[in-house]
Amino acid sequence: MSTTQAGVGGPDRAQIEERTLRADRWWLYPLTTFVVFTAFIVYATWRAFEGANYYTTPYLSPFYAPCLATSCPESASDLGQPLGDWWRLSPALAILVFPLGFRMTCYYYRKAYYRAFWLSPPACGVAEPHGAYSGETRFPLILQNVHRWFWYVAMVFGVLLSIDTIRTFRNDEGEWGHMGLGSLLFIANVVLIWLYTLSCHSCRHTVGGRLRHFSKHPVRYKLWTWVSRLNTKHGVYAWLSLFSIALVDLYVYLLATDRITDLRFF
Structure with missing residues (x-):
């Protein structure tokens, strides 16, 4: 009796009765x-x-930046x-598709929500409940390959959020040279993003990634080594930036609803 079953694009899988050891x-x-x-x-x-x-x-809450509708102040x-x-409906719905698309197609987030929501697999060395596996070769998961294009848009959003952060150093009259607690939160958020x-x-x-000879491209090689060091903590930054976005939005919400007042340093 065979103890293996056909895999997808790889070697056969062993049949083990226990879900995990x-x-x-x-x-x-x-x-x-x-x-x-x-x-x-x-x-x-x-x-x-x-x-x-x-x-x-x-x-301006990062959920609504940039604010492009006439309902925006x-x-x-x-x-x-x-x-x-x-x-x-809401100005946020017009732009959130881009940062959401970047995060939903992110390699780290894909691993995280595949395991947490689809149990595919729930953890290393733990069998998944699905009888078949096709990877990301079929619709709709084949759309995950657009991640690089969402990254280009994410770079633009990073610039726009940086501009919004700079704008927090103005007061209610639009005068520069002022800073509040919100300014610090915005700085932390944009750095993490x-x-x-x-x-x-x-x-x-x-x-x-596509260079054949690093010695011929010293500047790009330097950038590649720097990004590679950052890449080792990509999952950490994914979590922290998720928390910071929610925290900044909550802070703006509490200010806008007069539940708190902004602590102004100068």
């Missing part, structure tokens, strides 16, 4: 990922569809309001 708490990581991701999805969905309490001078619309008034974006595998491939 691991004795540790392997389920803790996927469970934590599931809880945290679900909480973020619920919070982000509520805030995106709310369409209010996302701006208080000089702070003029002082928060540095790029104008090209969407007009047809986007009535840049670390997450620049540590991306697509960034590493773009700056040096």
Whole structure:
């Protein structure tokens, strides 16, 4: 009697009755990922569809940046309001598809939510409940290959969020040279977003992945080694930037609803 079953694009798999031989708490990581991701999805969905309490001078929530609809305050619309008034649900829904697409197709996030939500597999050395495996070769998962293009857009969003961070050093009258607690939160958030974006595998491939002779491209080689060091902590930056985005948005929401006041240093 055969003890193997056909694999997909690889060697046959052994038939083992036990789901896993691991004795540790392997389920803790996927469970934590599931809880945290679900909480973020619920919070982000509520805030995106709310369409209010996302701006208080000089702070614009990263969920709504850039704000391009006529429902956006003029002082928060540095790029104008090209969407007009047809986007009535929420200005956030017009732009969130880009940062969301970047994170959903991210190599680290794919591993995380494949394990946490689809149990594919739930952990290393633990059998998955699915009878077949086709990888990312079929629709819809083949669309994950657009990740590099989302990375290009993410670079643009990083610049726009950096500009929004600079704008937080203005007061209610638009005068420069002021700083509040929100300014520090925005700085921390944009730094983490840049670390997450620049540590991306697509960034590493773009700056040096296709070079045949590093010695002929010393500048790109230097960039490649720097990005490679960042890349080792890509998962950490993915988590931290996720938390910082939610924290900054919550801070703006609390200010906009007069639940707290901004602590101004000067």
